[in-house]
Amino acid sequence: MTSAQFDFAPLLPAGLPAPAAKWTGLAKYSFVGGNNDPAEVPVDGLIEAVNAVLKREGKTLATYGLASGPQGYRPLREFLTGKLKRDAGIDCVADDILIVSGSLQALDLVNQSLLAHGDTVVIEQDTYQGSLNRLIRLGVNVVGIPLDDRGMRMDALAEALADLERRRITPKYIYTIPTVQNPTGTIMPEGRRAELLKLSQQYGVPIFEDDCYADLIWDGKRPPALYAMSNNGGVIHIGSFSKSIAPALRVGFIVAPWQMLSRMLALKTDAGSGALEQMVLAEYCAPHFTSHVPKLTRGLRAKLDTLMEALNEQFGTAAEFEDPKGGIFLWVKLPDNVDTLKLYQSALAAGVAINPGPEWSTDKAYARSRLRLCFASPSHEQIREGVAVLADVCRREFGVPARSANVEKRTRT
Numbered sequence: 429m430t431s432a433q434f435d436f437a438p439l440l441p442a443g444l445p446a447p448a449a450k451w452t453g454l455a456k457y458s459f460v461g462g463n464n465d466p467a468e469v470p471v472d473g474l475i476e477a478v479n480a481v482l483k484r485e486g487k488t489l490a491t492y493g494l495a496s497g498p499q500g501y502r503p504l505r506e507f508l509t510g511k512l513k514r515d516a517g518i519d520c521v522a523d524d525i526l527i528v529s530g531s532l533q534a535l536d537l538v539n540q541s542l543l544a545h546g547d548t549v550v551i552e553q554d555t556y557q558g559s560l561n562r563l564i565r566l567g568v569n570v571v572g573i574p575l576d577d578r579g580m581r582m583d584a585l586a587e588a589l590a591d592l593e594r595r596r597i598t599p600k601y602i603y604t605i606p607t608v609q610n611p612t613g614t615i616m617p618e619g620r621r622a623e624l625l626k627l628s629q630q631y632g633v634p635i636f637e638d639d640c641y642a643d644l645i646w647d648g649k650r651p652p653a654l655y656a657m658s659n660n661g662g663v664i665h666i667g668s669f670s671k672s673i674a675p676a677l678r679v680g681f682i683v684a685p686w687q688m689l690s691r692m693l694a695l696k697t698d699a700g701s702g703a704l705e706q707m708v709l710a711e712y713c714a715p716h717f718t719s720h721v722p723k724l725t726r727g728l729r730a731k732l733d734t735l736m737e738a739l740n741e742q743f744g745t746a747a748e749f750e751d752p753k754g755g756i757f758l759w760v761k762l763p764d765n766v767d768t769l770k771l772y773q774s775a776l777a778a779g780v781a782i783n784p785g786p787e788w789s790t791d792k793a794y795a796r797s798r799l800r801l802c803f804a805s806p807s808h809e810q811i812r813e814g815v816a817v818l819a820d821v822c823r824r825e826f827g828v829p830a831r832s833a834n835v836e837k838r839t840r841t
């Protein structure tokens with residue numbers, strides 16, 4: 429019997445996720461995924477770093493965890509303590525940090541250590557699809573809080589927490605992406621962060637702060653992290669090198685009180701994340717991170733400008749969006765009659781990949797005519813061509829933009 433004939437189906441336990449689809453390659457015009465700009469990967473610097481660190485410390489690869497212990501390569505954790513203090517105001521030591529395989533693993537570890545089927549969590553109404561899908565798969569009840577141009581709305585959060593308390597439900601955490609929110613691109617100002625912390629304390633609900641885009645801000649200025657502002661230790665903070673350096677390295681981190689970090693460390697049963705990536709990052713980032721990031725964000729800002737111009741040109745006033753303060757994506761509203769789940773199918777057939785809004789929101793009706801466009805990975809030319817193809821498909825399927833759209837250009841304030 430060949431392995432192709434063996435039927436594994438009767439052996440599979442209940443509750444497995446649906447099988448993964450086979451990889452068919454990127455679309456010709458790919459506006460999906462958190463991919464970075466290939467031109468901005470600091471290849472030469474990484475080559476220098478890998479040579480230097482392997483010559484000096486290569487033999488430590490013989491030991492699990494590089495003799496730095498199970499929390500990850502110590503020089504990388506030390507780089508992070510300095511960076512987090514400087515940028516986010518976080519006071520922590522290397523032992524407060526756990527290096528993980530991308531912040532996706534951080535999401536899994538936080539969820540595994542806190543959540544059980546039937547629990548409730550509070551999240552932003554429009555949110556990262558990867559976080560939302562995880563919660564749904566775990567059978568967790570999700571309460572979505574609407575956002576405005578300053579992130580999660582505190583009036584709505586206060587109402588939701590009071591309502592849950594009346595129903596004797598204590599949510600396990602409040603999940604937020606406060607610094608360049610995915611997908612809306614907003615940054616929560618310091619005052620609102622203080623309000624959020626107050627509500628968290630009042631209702632005894634910890635905050636789960638996902639800061640993976642915090643390095644990608646056009647003017648480089650960010651409010652302090654919720655973790656830094658908290659005075660009761662009730663915040664778990666996660667971050668990543670995916671957006672600042674390269675996602676394929678798969679290196680992220682968790683900063684949390686030892687009471688929680690020790691639980692997550694016990695659940696991280698892979699004997700440590702890839703060591704070479706950690707070594708290269710530490711070696712590269714210590715001298716270069718602060719000059720690399722502004723260069724990266726200048727390139728991203730230029731691509732965002734190209735995307736917004738192309739949308740104006742092709743869709744006119746039919747495409748509405750705010751100019752985000754950073755990040756790699758734009759959250760776009762099309763006229764109400766456009767169903768972006770359908771648009772997604774037709775656009776893909778024409779070679780354009782987009783993220784349909786309903787997959788990025790707890791409110792499927794609100795997000796029906798919205799879509800997320802990532803602009804980091806396509807070239808300027810692909811952005812212009814891809815938006816033109818998208819507009820053609822959208823016109824054919826939904827009658828918008830009207831033919832005259834590229835005459836009727838918006839004036840933006």
Ligand SMILES: Cc1ncc(COP(=O)(O)O)c(C=O)c1O
Pocket residue numbers: 461462529530531532533556558605610638640667668669670675678679680
């Ligand atoms: C908000 C958010 N969190 C976490 C992740 C996971 O990123 P990574 O695992 O590459 O660090 C992403 C990826 O796009 C994201 O947008």
